[in-house]
Amino acid sequence: MAGAASDLKLLGVWTxxxxxRVRVALNLKGLAYEYVEEDLGNKSALLLRSNPVHKxxxxxxxxxxxxxxxxxxxxxxxxxxxGAALLPSEPYERAAARFWAAYVDDKVGAAWRGMLFACRSEEERAAAVARAREALATLEGAFRDCAGGGPFFGGDGIGLVDVVLGGYLGWFGAVDRITGRRLIDPDTMPLLAAWEQRFRANDAAKGVVPDDVDKxxxxxxxxxxxxxxx
Ligand SMILES: N[C@@H](CCC(=O)N[C@@H](CS)C(=O)NCC(=O)O)C(=O)O
Structure with missing residues (x-):
């Protein structure tokens, strides 16, 4: 163990x-931490000092x-x-988990920005939604391989890919409301739809993954x- 959990402080924004994903991981490990909500319109001196490169x-x-x-x-x-390991111990499986976690942020993350923050018209939003669906469909196939019949990408337990993708779920609900159609569509993505229910219901994710779409x-x-x- 590298240090006492009481030494931990997380600077964040609730959405x-x-x-x-970090909060879910800390919960999975059973680590206590102080959570500090940042105002991105008025970043704290501690945030600017702690992450001067990206702020x-x-x-x-x-x-x-x-x-x-x-x-x-x-x-x-x-x-x-x-405690509960996010990454598998076997090197090839670790590489696969890192590959898919990077894929989520490359493809789903880019589409997330496009669907909500960077779209100047409904056409641009629709194009970003299509990119998100395409990436999620690929992840539906990846789930089969990674999970090995288990309930999560990490197999029996929540792993790296689960927390990385799970972090977006609150926003997917917002996109569903805006577009009037489920992004993780149970008809075309049954594995991911069932995975979402399991992930949201996990104690580590409860209260952390937003479920109030209006908010x-x-x-x-x-x-x-x-x-x-x-
Ligand atoms: N690649 C970064 C992305 C972090 C990021 O984009 N954070 C956003 C909040 S979702 C932020 O703090 N943006 C600063 C700003 O908008 O000024 C990571 O994985 O931590």
């Missing part, structure tokens, strides 16, 4: 997919030392503390007003 959340401070970039933080948590949509307006997440 951020990147923050949510973005999440930042995990461990005994005062900052770790930035959510996927780096996730791997740090996995290496620094025992998320109201927060979207705040973020758009300050020009965040472009």
């Amino acid at each position: 951020s997919p990147f923050v949510i 973005a959340v999440p930042v995990l401070l461990h005994a005062g030392r900052p770790v930035a970039e959510s996927q780096v933080i996730l791997q740090y948590i996995d290496e620094a503390w025992v 998320v949509l109201a927060f979207l307006q705040t973020l758009l007003a300050i020009g965040s997440m472009k």
Whole structure:
């Protein structure tokens, strides 16, 4: 163990997919931490000092030392503390999990920005939604291979790919409301739809993955007003 959990502070924003994944991982490890909600329109001195390169959340401070970039933080948590492992122990399986986690942020993450923050018209939003659906359909196939018959990408337990994708679920609900159609459509993506239910119901995700669509949509307006997440 690298240090006491009471040494942990997380700078975040409650809707951020990147923050949510870290919170789920901390919960999975059973680590207590102080959560500090940031205002992206008025970033704290601690955030600016802790992540001077990107000035973005999440930042995990461990005994005062900052770790930035959510996927780096996730791997740090996995290496620094025992408990439920996010990454498999077998090198090939670790590589596969890292591949799909990177894919989620490359494809789903880019589409997420396009669907909600960077679209200047409904046509642009629709194009981003189509890109998100395409990426999710690919992940439906990946789930079969990664899960090996288990309930999660990580197999029997929640793993790296689960927390990385799971962080976006609150926003998917908002997109569903805006477009009037499910992004993770149970008819075309039955494995992912069932996975979503299991992920949301897990104790580590409860209270962390937003489920109040109205509240998320109201927060979207705040973020758009300050020009965040472009
Ligand atoms: N690649 C980063 C992305 C982090 C990111 O984009 N965070 C957003 C919140 S969702 C942020 O803090 N943006 C700063 C801003 O909008 O000024 C990660 O994985 O941690």
